[in-house]
Amino acid sequence: MKSVVLETQALTKFYRKTAVLEQVNLRLEQGKIYGFVGQNGAGKTTFLRLITGLAFPSSGKLALWGESATEKLQEQRKRIGSMIESPALFPNLTAWQNLEVQRILRGVPDKESIDRTLKLVGLEKSQKKVRNFSLGMKQRLGIAMALLNTPEFLILDEPVNGLDPDGIVKIRRLLKTLNQEYGMTILISSHILEELYQTATEFIFIDRGRIVEEISVRALNEHCKRYISIRTTDTQGAILAIEERLLTDHFRMMPDNEIRLYDYLDNMEKVAKALAEAQILVTGLSITGGTLEDYFLTKVGENRWQTF
C-alpha cells in the first residue's frame, strides 16, 4: 500500500464569517502528482497555506505522514518544499546568490544543494541578475528555492501562471523528473486544467471551498473520450510498433485508417519516438476529443446547481 503523505478530515477555514474552505476530506498518496484545479477565488491558495502552516484551520483535522498533533505536524513540515504565490527574490542578486541567502536563512547546512538545485531547474549557467530574468526563469528559481531542503513533498501554487508555452514545457519536464527520479509527491494548483494535463496523474477539483471531484487522468480521458489520433502511410507498421514498443492494445483502427490510441495521452513524445524508431512515417499526431475545460465546467456547474 502506498504511504499517505497528507490527509485532511473536514478541514474548514473561515475568514471572518465567510467559509473559504468547507469540510475538505482529502488523502494524497506518496509518489503521485496531484493537479489542484479551481477557478480564481475557489480556495486553492488557502488550502496550500493550511498545509504549509502559513495559516491555521478554523476546524477539522490535517495530518502529514500520519502526524496531526501541533508539534509533530510542524516537524513533518520540514519534509515539504513549497512555492506559494510569487517567490520573494532579490532582484540585484544572481540565482546562485538568491539561493545562498535562502540556504542561510533556512539553515540548510549542505552548500552543495545550491549547485544541485540550480542544475535541476536548468539555471546553473545563468550569471544574470534576477531583475533581468524572464517570468519563466523566476518561476524556476522559485521552485529551486522550494527544492533546497530536498523535500519529499513539493507544493506549488500556480507555477505556470502567465508563462509562455516554452516556459510551461520546461516546468512540466522538471516536475516529471522530480517525480520519476526522486519519487517526489507533488501538489500543484492552477485555474486552468489544460495547463496541468500533461503533468498531473490525479486531479482534484475545488469550487467555492468545496472539493467537487477527485479523478485520475485515465478516468478523465475516458470521461472526455480523449485519444491520440495517429495518421500514417503505414497503418499496419504503426500498429505493430504500438503493440511491441508501447506495449498496449488500448487502441482502435478506424475505417479511414486513423488509429485512435487511448494510452500515453500524457506522453505524446513517447508515442512519436516509438513510431520514429520503427521508421513509420507519421502524417498526423494529435490529441482529440472533448475538452477538459468543458468537463471541469460541468463539474463546477453541478456543484453550483446543488448549492442553490
Ligand SMILES: Nc1ncnc2c1ncn2[C@@H]1O[C@H](COP(=O)(O)OP(=O)(O)OP(=O)(O)O)[C@@H](O)[C@H]1O
Ligand atoms: N487573508 C484573507 N482574509 C480574508 N479573505 C481571504 C484571505 N485570503 C483569502 N481570502 C478569500 O478566500 C477566498 C479564496 O481565496 P484563495 O486565494 O484561497 O483562492 P484561490 O483559489 O487560490 O484563487 P486565486 O487563483 O485567485 O489565487 C477568496 O474569496 C479570497 O478573497
